[in-house]
Amino acid sequence: MWKTVLRRILIMIPQLIILSILVFFLAKMMPGDPFSGLIGPNTDPKQLEALKRQAGLYDPVPVQYAHWLKNLFKGDLGISYIQHVPVTSLIADRAVNTFWLALITTIITYCVAIPLGVTAGRHQDEWQDQAVQIFNYITFAVPPFVFYILGIWLFGFTLGWFPISGSVSPNASGFFGTIGSQIYHIILPACLVALISTTSIVQYLRTGIVDNKVEDYVRTAHSKGVPDNVVFSKHILRNSLLPIASSFGSVIAGLLSGSMIVESVFSYPGMGKLFLDSIGQRDYSTLTALILIFGVLTLLGNLLSDIIMSIVDPRIRIK
Amino acid sequence: MAKEIIQVKNLKVHYPIRSGFWNRVTDYVRAVDDVSITINEGETYGLIGESGSGKSTTGKAIVGVEPITSGQIIYQGVNITTAKNRRKLNYNKDVQMIFQDSMSSLNPRKRIEDIIAEPIRNFENLTTDQERERVQELLDIVGMPSDSLYKYPHEFSGGQRQRIGVARAVATNPRLIVADEPTSALDLSVQAQVLNFMKHIQQQYDIAYLFISHDLGVVKHMSENLAIMHRGRLVEIGSRDDIYNHPMHIYTKRLLSAIPLVDVEHREENKKHRQEVEQEFQNDQSKWYDDKGRVYPLQQVSGKHWVALPKDELKQEEIKEKGRD
Numbered sequence: 001m002w003k004t005v006l007r008r009i010l011i012m013i014p015q016l017i018i019l020s021i022l023v024f025f026l027a028k029m030m031p032g033d034p035f036s037g038l039i040g041p042n043t044d045p046k047q048l049e050a051l052k053r054q055a056g057l058y059d060p061v062p063v064q065y066a067h068w069l070k071n072l073f074k075g076d077l078g079i080s081y082i083q084h085v086p087v088t089s090l091i092a093d094r095a096v097n098t099f100w101l102a103l104i105t106t107i108i109t110y111c112v113a114i115p116l117g118v119t120a121g122r123h124q125d126e127w128q129d130q131a132v133q134i135f136n137y138i139t140f141a142v143p144p145f146v147f148y149i150l151g152i153w154l155f156g157f158t159l160g161w162f163p164i165s166g167s168v169s170p171n172a173s174g175f176f177g178t179i180g181s182q183i184y185h186i187i188l189p190a191c192l193v194a195l196i197s198t199t200s201i202v203q204y205l206r207t208g209i210v211d212n213k214v215e216d217y218v219r220t221a222h223s224k225g226v227p228d229n230v231v232f233s234k235h236i237l238r239n240s241l242l243p244i245a246s247s248f249g250s251v252i253a254g255l256l257s258g259s260m261i262v263e264s265v266f267s268y269p270g271m272g273k274l275f276l277d278s279i280g281q282r283d284y285s286t287l288t289a290l291i292l293i294f295g296v297l298t299l300l301g302n303l304l305s306d307i308i309m310s311i312v313d314p315r316i317r318i319k
Numbered sequence: 320m321a322k323e324i325i326q327v328k329n330l331k332v333h334y335p336i337r338s339g340f341w342n343r344v345t346d347y348v349r350a351v352d353d354v355s356i357t358i359n360e361g362e363t364y365g366l367i368g369e370s371g372s373g374k375s376t377t378g379k380a381i382v383g384v385e386p387i388t389s390g391q392i393i394y395q396g397v398n399i400t401t402a403k404n405r406r407k408l409n410y411n412k413d414v415q416m417i418f419q420d421s422m423s424s425l426n427p428r429k430r431i432e433d434i435i436a437e438p439i440r441n442f443e444n445l446t447t448d449q450e451r452e453r454v455q456e457l458l459d460i461v462g463m464p465s466d467s468l469y470k471y472p473h474e475f476s477g478g479q480r481q482r483i484g485v486a487r488a489v490a491t492n493p494r495l496i497v498a499d500e501p502t503s504a505l506d507l508s509v510q511a512q513v514l515n516f517m518k519h520i521q522q523q524y525d526i527a528y529l530f531i532s533h534d535l536g537v538v539k540h541m542s543e544n545l546a547i548m549h550r551g552r553l554v555e556i557g558s559r560d561d562i563y564n565h566p567m568h569i570y571t572k573r574l575l576s577a578i579p580l581v582d583v584e585h586r587e588e589n590k591k592h593r594q595e596v597e598q599e600f601q602n603d604q605s606k607w608y609d610d611k612g613r614v615y616p617l618q619q620v621s622g623k624h625w626v627a628l629p630k631d632e633l634k635q636e637e638i639k640e641k642g643r644d
Contacts, residue, residue: 216423222384224438224487225411235426314471315427 078285098270102255108194113201121209208240253301330390365545421480478509557624
């Protein structure tokens with residue numbers, strides 16, 4: 001078991017190196033440079049050249065890469081050329097917000113998806129199943145942003161139950177007041193994101209249960225005289241949870257990378273919104289750092305998936 | 320005469336065929352149609368038929384994993400076709416099943432220990448140590464090494480898995496095991512191994528088998544009494560001697576003549592015999608099958624020997640049979 005995990009982590013090292021090279025060159029190929037935004041009619045071209053030289057933009061590419069990598073290990077991702085603060089602290093602020101949003105979204109998603117999937121699978125082709133399927137088709141077919149805007153209009157504007165933008169109320173004071181206000185701001189976007197991300201989980205679970213119900217080992221369990229409920233929980237459900245367990249890592253990684261659409265619609269200051277803003281402002285250093293973080297998160301998500309899989313499914317443990 | 324352990328009376332398993340716009344039931348697939356057999360304590364009862372003849376469905380219905388359409392299965396004087404009666408009797412403790420496909424019939428995510436112990440946990444309250452001891456004992460019976468306990472099904476060969484299947488079936492000390500083609504997925508040497516284990520266990524624990532197979536050679540090796548099924552109905556039942564030496568129904572004869580023989584001396588004779596049987600089948604189809612292509616109800620020919628024949632045919636057959644003797 002531990003050998004498998006260790007081996008899997010070792011595989012990540014070359015992946016990380018390749019990722020860093022890709023990110024570096026991707027960033028270099030982007031049009032514009034950090035000073036593009038600063039050029040005005042009064043800018044002295046010579047002074048600009050000097051600044052560029054000072055920033056190391058004329059060094060040979062490998063030297064630039066080595067320099068970048070060295071800073072990376074020191075936790076220095078550069079200084080945002082637009083906001084004039086270290087990228088690390090800029091991202092850290094946003095990452096906390098995204099983390100809470102992702103956590104609450106995940107909890108709501110699985111709390112809703114698993115009962116729905118189980119109901120649909122157990123009552124295959126009955127009215128319960130059909131109701132879940134209709135719900136699924138709607139959440140699958142309607143574009144996410146339409147949901148978000150509808151949600152804002154209905155719960156934020158018309159009913160006025162939830163705030164419609166930001167992550168914390170400016171009037172909130174005290175530790176608990178701030179936390180409460182933060183959670184209050186998260187609930188609506190989290191519910192809406194969860195509504196959409198349930199689709200695939202419900203579908204996986206339903207298909208798994210329907211498939212497993214007719215497996216031979218389920219028949220074996222029945223013939224052993226195992227009560228129906230136990231057959232369902234021990235044999236059918238456990239095997240049907242496999243695909244969900246394996247997708248857990250990537251779901252988490254996806255949410256932590258920030259849901260760009262939901263964060264933009266709700267003006268929620270998370271990493272997704274920061275990413276979009278950085279693209280708009282050509283914030284070269286922030287963008288590079290974010291792409292790198294998203295990449296690392298994806299790799300970690302896959303690692304988590306693989307570890308979960310090797311725990312729950314004895315067949316795939318690497319020898 | 321031996322005491323019977325289970326009696327199947329007029330068992331029918333029909334599946335509806337739905338068609339048309341309203342998805343209404345238009346016809347039935349008669350998977351098992353009017354089957355009656357009696358199995359005695361401690362004996363091996365062979366059930367033979369080609370694939371699709373309903374023999375596995377009969378077996379599953381006896382274990383209670385296949386809902387039946389009508390008929391009765393009498394065990395200890397109780398009709399166990401309802402789940403309630405099965406629970407009351409602890410029926411599935413006494414009647415277990417061995418499946419054909421040893422891979423798919425074992426849950427791939429459970430260790431051998433859990434697979435074998437599950438039926439024990441259902442019916443008995445043992446401590447963890449006692450349970451482990453019992454599982455160990457069962458593995459010994461089927462000749463598996465003791466480190467198998469913590470392995471998973473995919474780590475075994477087909478023959479080993481089938482032996483695990485046997486150990487699992489024996490775990491609750493059953494009185495009847497329905498063995499659904501237990502060896503048809505195995506190669507010949509492993510078949511013999513598994514069959515010998517099964518025989519050994521039968522003698523040791525006095526278990527009755529309903530041995531379902533399409534392999535006439537294996538059934539001859541295993542069973543004293545047997546029944547032949549075709550298209551969901553019984554064609555012929557009788558003792559081993561009745562069926563193998565005095566087959567009466569054309570279907571039985573065709574089955575028997577289809578066994579490949581390594582007998583170079585009599586090659587021509589055997590070929591001639593096969594052709595005769597085939598000729599008889601071609602000429603007299605209507606004698607053996609009614610206008611729907613089904614065989615007739617069974618009629619008694621002698622002691623244990625019953626054959627599916629139309630009423631008026633019995634006399635002639637008897638005369639012919641006597642003439643041959």
